[in-house]
Every structure is written in C-alpha cells, then in structure tokens.
Amino acid sequence: MAPTSTIHFGTDGWRAVIADDFTYENLRRVADAAGRVFAQDHPGGLVLVGFDTRFEAGAFAAAAAEVLASHGLRVKVSDRYLPTPALCWAVAHDDEAVGGVMLTASHNPAPYLGFKLRMEDGGASPVSFTQRVEAALVDAAPEARGTFDTVDLVGPYLAALKGFVNADAIAASGLHVAVDPLYGAGQSYLAETLRAFGVTVTEIHHELNPGFGGLHPEPIPPHINEVRELVKREGLDAAFITDGDADRIGAADRNGTFVNPHRIIALVTRHLVEDRGMTGRIVKTLSTSVLVDRLAAHLGLEVVTTPVGFKWIYEEMVKGGVLLGGEESGGIGIPAHVRERDGLLMALLLAEMMGQRGQGLAELVDDLIAVTGPMEYGRIDLRLDTSTVAAFVASIPTLAPTVLAGLEVREVIRTDGIKFLLPDDAWLLMRTSGTEPLVRIYAEASSAGVVDDLLAEGKTLATGV
Secondary structure, three states: OOOOOOOOOEOOEEEEEEOOOEOHHHHHHHHHHHHHHHHHHOOOOEEEEEEOOOOOHHHHHHHHHHHHHOOOOEEEEEOOOOOHHHHHHHHHOOOOEEEEEEEOOOOOOOOEEEEEEEEOOOOEOOHHHHHHHHHOOOOOOOOOOOOOEEEOOOHHHHHHHHHHOOHHHHHOOOOEEEEEOOOOOOOOHHHHHHHHOOOEEEEOOOOOOOOHHHOOOOOOOOOOHHHHHHHHHHOOOEEEEEOOOOOEEEEEOOOOOEEOHHHHHHHHHHHHHHHOOOOOEEEEEOOOOHHHHHHHHHHOOOEEEEOOOHHHHHHHHHHOOEEEEEOOOOEEEOOOOOOOEOHHHHHHHHHHHHHHHOOOHHHHHHHHHHHHOOOEEEEEEEOOOHHHHHHHHHHOOOOOOOEEOOEEOOEEEOOOOEEEEOHHHOEEEEEEOOOOOOEEEEEEEOOHHHHHHHHHHHHHHHHOO
C-alpha cells in the first residue's frame, strides 16, 4: 500500500485507524521524521518510548524505537504498558532524556492508535515542534534500523505519585472505592497505589483487552455507567475512572452521580490552595466551565484561557507560575509534578481531599457550588459527513446569531471554532475535533433545560437542519 499523504498532527499527536492509515509503514515514516528533528536539536540524545494497551501497541513502539535509533539517538522502551503521564514523568526526571514518544490514542475508540511527542520536560510538543516534524516527513518508509534498550519506566513514576500525596490523610479516610481504567493503561496501577495507602478497591475492566470490551475509553457517561451502578449497588464511597492512556480523570460520588471534569478541576484547585497552601495561575481551555473562573476569583487567583488542547496549557506552564492546568475532557495537570495531565494523580488528590476534609465527593461538590453558584454543562458529538463538516467550518467567520435559546448573544469568540457568550455566564461552543472526525458542541448555563436548548440550537447551526 502506498503511504498516505495525509499524516497530520492534530490536537495531541498523530492518530489514525490501525491497519488503515496507522500501518507500520506510516508509523516508520513518522518516527523517521521525529528522529530527524530530535537528532538535529540533540545529536545522540536519549529518547524514551512508551505504549498503552491497544492492539499491537508494544510492537509498534519497538518499530518506532528502531527508526528513532537509526538517527544516532539513544532509545529506551518501556518494559510494559504504561500511562502517558508515566512516560512524561520519566522524561522530565531523566537528565539525559531529550524527549519522548508515546504510542497511544488516548480516549479514542479501540480501532485507533496514535503517536504522541513529548519534550525534554515531559510536556506536550508545541505546535512549532510538530510543524517541524510534519515538514520532515518523506513519502518512503526508512529502511535503516537501530537498537534500543528496554527499561522500567513505571516503578519510579508510581513511587513519585506516592511521594506527592499525603499518605496519612488517605489512609485515615477508610475509603472503599471503585476504580475503572476502561481497559486502558491505568489498569492495576491506580488500584495498587490506592491499596498501598490502605484504601479498599474494587477494580473492573482491568484485563488486557485490545478491543476494550466494546467500551469507548473516555471517562464520561455513558461509557462509565457500569461503574456508577457498581458504586450504588455496593454502597462504595466513590469511583475513579481513567481513559485509554490514563491521562484523563472522571469520577462518581457514592450515589453514582457523575462528577464531571469541570468540578474535579475546581475541587483539586480548592484543595491545593486551601488545604495545601499552594498558589499560582490557573489555566483552562475554552471549553471549560466558568465554575473555574468563579472559584479562582474567590481564591484570588488569575485565570488564563487557551484554545482546546493540552499543548496550549503546556505552553502556559512553560512560562512559569502555574498552579494547575485543566481541560473539559478530564485532562488535568500540576506542573509541580510534571507539565502534563495525570489521571492517576488527580484520583489520589481527590482521595486525599476526602480524607483530609472528612467528606464524600457529593459533599465536596455541594460545598463548591455554595461558593461558585450552580452551573450545568452538556456536550454532544456529531459524526457528520465531510461535506457537512466543511460547510460548518466555512460558515464560522460569518456565523453571527443575535439570540440563542432565547438568550442575547453578547460576544462571539472565534479563536477555536466559535463560542457565543450569553447572559449570566452561559455559553455555547462549536468546534471540530482535533482527534476524531466530529463536530463537538458544548454548552453551559445555570439550568439543565437551558443547556439542552443551547445544544439543540448548536446542532442546528452545525448541520443546517
């Protein structure tokens, strides 16, 4: 098969369907381009390579490593599947590492695999770097191969997680929680770490299953309904859910109620500031709740808003002074740990907060809303044909409704798709996905009914019907 000419790095790396565009031939082309750029910047440098639990991910990682090594780079590959944040932590804490490569498609469905690039501090590759890699792509897959070493990248990372949190607070909590890694790379690692702190854990979907058992490995409803029912049925204290490569977090309280990432971002921020005495800027993406802005105002913290994608949050982290960065999709990172999202760390911090404050997640959320005021959120993903998506994208520069769901449009932002700001902090955002062939529609308002109305209006604007 002739190599595809459409390899493109989206929101976080290159992703494609296995055996369709994600082939060994195309993978080697991408690894060749990345190796050329890494070697240009750091001749003979060390690159770490990891992989998740997807079909053939380990074999693809080995193939990429051989090509990277052919550029004179020293390459070390993880000896087992691992979360993306584990690879990032390993890169950041190895003085010789100049970057990393992770074979994962994160929260995408099982047929996908991807190629993520990480910088020498463990953070996501900025646009300027991925543009250089794209420019270095050639049509022919390289024939040259080098050698690589296999190392443990998981053990030191798990030890660092344990050192970051208050073991006594978690141990004193007496928690019994459910953990659902959705068959992804967080399986066993989060559960084992919690158990080491004395937490009783019931883990589901923790076997190696490259098809993810038919589940979509994204920690939001309806994909997490099974663990939510488990919590209610067994009377557990909470559920912690991670995505395909465990860099994202979702949660449910003892009632099985979904605690969405917006609220997790706010809860962890409050915990870091009020319970740990930390401070700094909060960075959020355009699709993230105004609850974060309201809480930050209450705490006296500055908020910076970026386009969607953690690479934009990373660029703010590089500037310094950032306490936490978070995105609507559940990716939350603390640069004091590593400049990357970490679903396992967020779960541990929620457990720590529950133990330290002696409250369940439901009570913590109630206390949060008492400070910020109520806001409801919703998102729908539209899988549309290419012509409809193209028509929507073409309409963005001139799309200018004055009223949406009976609310006056007060401001329009076109930095990433199109976002309409409405009275009382309500908003509607429409944008194409950077990782899947979708148009995503997001809305937030003070009531669920208004959110539903806004999503319906957004669907009409996106599809023309």
